[in-house]
Amino acid sequence: MREFMDGAEAIVRGAFAAGCNFFAGYPITPATPILLRMLRELPKVNGVGIQGEDEIASIGMCIGAAMTGAKVLTATSGPGMSLYSENIGLAIMGEVPLVIVDVMRQGPATGGATTAAQGDIQFLRWITSGGFPMIVLCPSSLADCFKLTQVAFNLAERFRAPVILATDKEMVGAQQSVDTDTFEKIEIVNRTLAPADAEFVPYQIKKLADTPAFAPIGGPHLTRFTTSMHDERGLLTKKPSNVNKTSRHLAQKLEAHLAELEFAQLDAQPGAQTLIVAYGVTARAMIEAARNARAAGKRVSTLVVQALFPVPEKILCAALTGVARVIVPELNLGQYRLDVERLALALDVRPEVLGVNRVDGELIAPAEIEELIK
Amino acid sequence: MLHEIVISGFGGQGALFAGQLLAYGALEEGWHVTWIPSYGPEMRGGTANCTVIISDEEIGSPLTRHPTAAIVMNLPSYERFEPLIAPGGVLVVNASLIAQKSQRADIRIIYAPANDIAAELGAAQMANVVLVGAMLAATGALQFETLDQVLDKHISARHRDKLELNKRALRRGGALAV
Numbered sequence: 342m343r344e345f346m347d348g349a350e351a352i353v354r355g356a357f358a359a360g361c362n363f364f365a366g367y368p369i370t371p372a373t374p375i376l377l378r379m380l381r382e383l384p385k386v387n388g389v390g391i392q393g394e395d396e397i398a399s400i401g402m403c404i405g406a407a408m409t410g411a412k413v414l415t416a417t418s419g420p421g422m423s424l425y426s427e428n429i430g431l432a433i434m435g436e437v438p439l440v441i442v443d444v445m446r447q448g449p450a451t452g453g454a455t456t457a458a459q460g461d462i463q464f465l466r467w468i469t470s471g472g473f474p475m476i477v478l479c480p481s482s483l484a485d486c487f488k489l490t491q492v493a494f495n496l497a498e499r500f501r502a503p504v505i506l507a508t509d510k511e512m513v514g515a516q517q518s519v520d521t522d523t524f525e526k527i528e529i530v531n532r533t534l535a536p537a538d539a540e541f542v543p544y545q546i547k548k549l550a551d552t553p554a555f556a557p558i559g560g561p562h563l564t565r566f567t568t569s570m571h572d573e574r575g576l577l578t579k580k581p582s583n584v585n586k587t588s589r590h591l592a593q594k595l596e597a598h599l600a601e602l603e604f605a606q607l608d609a610q611p612g613a614q615t616l617i618v619a620y621g622v623t624a625r626a627m628i629e630a631a632r633n634a635r636a637a638g639k640r641v642s643t644l645v646v647q648a649l650f651p652v653p654e655k656i657l658c659a660a661l662t663g664v665a666r667v668i669v670p671e672l673n674l675g676q677y678r679l680d681v682e683r684l685a686l687a688l689d690v691r692p693e694v695l696g697v698n699r700v701d702g703e704l705i706a707p708a709e710i711e712e713l714i715k
Numbered sequence: 716m717l718h719e720i721v722i723s724g725f726g727g728q729g730a731l732f733a734g735q736l737l738a739y740g741a742l743e744e745g746w747h748v749t750w751i752p753s754y755g756p757e758m759r760g761g762t763a764n765c766t767v768i769i770s771d772e773e774i775g776s777p778l779t780r781h782p783t784a785a786i787v788m789n790l791p792s793y794e795r796f797e798p799l800i801a802p803g804g805v806l807v808v809n810a811s812l813i814a815q816k817s818q819r820a821d822i823r824i825i826y827a828p829a830n831d832i833a834a835e836l837g838a839a840q841m842a843n844v845v846l847v848g849a850m851l852a853a854t855g856a857l858q859f860e861t862l863d864q865v866l867d868k869h870i871s872a873r874h875r876d877k878l879e880l881n882k883r884a885l886r887r888g889g890a891l892a893v
Contacts (some may be wrong), residue, residue: 345742368758417749454756515751515777516735629775704778 348513349374351483351524352442352506353382355490356414356528361440362388365402367395367421370454371510372444375416378573384590396424400441403430407437408566410557412494412531416442419461420451422468425582429503430469433591435566436501436544436553438532440493445509445621447702456702457510459621459672463679465505468648473593476602477650481624483517487524489647492604495530495568499601500594501552504597507649509672511622511704537561543575543638550597595651603653606645607660613640614665615714616692618657618681620646621706623670630658641714661685661692670697670705716772718747718856719779719806721796722843723764724788724809726754733786734765736847739865741769741855749777769856775779784854786846787813788829798821807846807892825849827891833884839878841884848888859885 351373351624356364364379366372376392389406393399400415407413417425422443427623432439445461447453465477478493481648490506497504528582535554541562544553553573556562565575595602608631619627622680631643644660646653661667661684668676674695682694695713699705720737724730731752741748748767755761766782767819768774780799787793788809802821811830827849829842853858864879874881 343742343745345738345748507827511751511777515749516738517750517774517777518738518746518748626776632775704776706778706780707776708780 342512343518344521345516345518346483347374347516348480348483348486348508349378351486352480352490352508352513353378354414355384355487356440356494356523357386358529359412359491359494360529360531361412361414362386362496363390363403363406363413364415365391365393365399366415366417367393367399368616369396369418369421371446371514372416372418372421372442374513375444379414379416382461382705383669396421397428400425401427403439404432404435404437405589407432407439408435410560412438412498414531415438415508416444418444418446419448422461422464426468427470428473431568432503432569432593433473434467437503438501439495439503440490440506441457441503442495442506442508444513445507447700453702454642455510457569457622457672457704458700458702459509459623460676460700462507462649462673463676465507468505473591474651476500476502476595476648477507478504478604479620479647479649480512481647482620483519483643484523484525485647486512489604491527491529495527495544496602498530498532498613499552500598501555501618502595503531507621509622535562542573544571544573546573546585549586549593552594599651603649603656604648605653605656606647607642607656608644609637609642609660611634613642614659615639615641615668616644616664616666617641617668617670617710617714618644618646618660619670621647623672626705626707627670627710630714632709633707634711634714639714646677649677652684654684655682657681658688661688663690664692666693666695666713666715668695668710670698670710672699672705674698674700716769718769718854719765719782719801720767720769720785720850720856721764721779721782721785722767722788722846723762723785723792723796724843726761726763728763728788729840730786730788731765733843733847734767736844736862736865736869737767737769737857739869740861741767743861744857744866746771747774749774751777759885764792764825784850784856786850788843788846789813790815807850807853809842811842823853825853825892827888829888832851832887835885836880836887838880838884841877841881844881844884845888848885849892850888851885852889852892857890
């Protein structure tokens, strides 16, 4: 069906397709449209939507709800992510499934409330104290907003971890005509539950890379949940072997499964010497630039990165191999380019890596990218 | 078929709503369309503009550097967009608030005293609709009848009593560009 909608609507529909039944958040431009729609729609499916008294309370409610078994979404923008940061650490430590939408606007601080930007991405990657990997997905179309929101829920459930959907003011606020038949509904994954009739140890795992089974607070089992370093019973510990095990587990449960976390779309043109790598709203300018360049007889490949972190290294390295130059357009001073350069350095034949960067509040125009395609 | 239209003014003049009218009209006629707003943090008095792209092909970037048509509702918008319009394009100037005359010979310029016309019709806030009418007549981007349908569907309950007035405002604007 042909409809006219914005990214907020596509994200909300994706959340419902994934089985979301709880939302708490605090209004902030440009994330408010997601809050408003969740508050409107959740009661219709017997879900709970709450406007918290502030961001810290809101994400606290989200974590509590998730630990009772709810499938939880929240949405904010850069200043809200700063306030969420401490509790995201708690969600990592407690292994809480949670989806967080960051509708990026220009920073730092209150920055440009109504201005699109992509300046948060490395912040999102390292958003917790202590330094643990985060899953950060990034949609660049309405169909992606719908699909990647479901993927975010699946990964949150699969790995019992907070997952961030990084988007921006233009992606969420611009309205577009779209054929909603192209919206892909994916198979929904839910967290593995601990059997009700067996002994339950809250964080018990066989291998470091395993994700522990879940028992909801208020369910048949006594469960424990702490912000502090704990052993597999959920009891506070300083014993080096226990601390080591928990620390390495929190990283390895993601890092041992990178193949499940690589999402990117390569449009390779045979013989192309130029590759463009982009994400979010900037990927749209890239696609148009490539279309124009190809129409003018130039060869160029494009890669839309849909999972920014962990960096999809296999896909990126394959795409980087054999090209002479890589263009990385982004609405920041070159944050993802850092990772592209890191990967390019490891190749036998190193491509030149060029950035197209804007931090003036304007979007990158296709022509700015096209100029660099040889 | 490609129209890249900018509508720009002060917050409160209805630039964003005018763009939505066009977007819904384009959808009604079966085109691909994007509507992208740009505004300051203020509710009223700040700058507000939107870009509407109407195309028979899938739209990549939702923004344009050189619009094929622009409606400028106040002086800052005139100064910003007048030089940017693509050669052969259309500039609709709200002459009620802008005294400037463009020196460009490579675009079509329509001076529409939109606030005066809207006030004469009985609702000053319809100036945006008058300007949309002038732009549509000059570009042929959409049919007037389509916009009538869009107004029927999308005008808010609060302004329902002004539905017919809006349709008249659209045509009064259109008459300026014939």
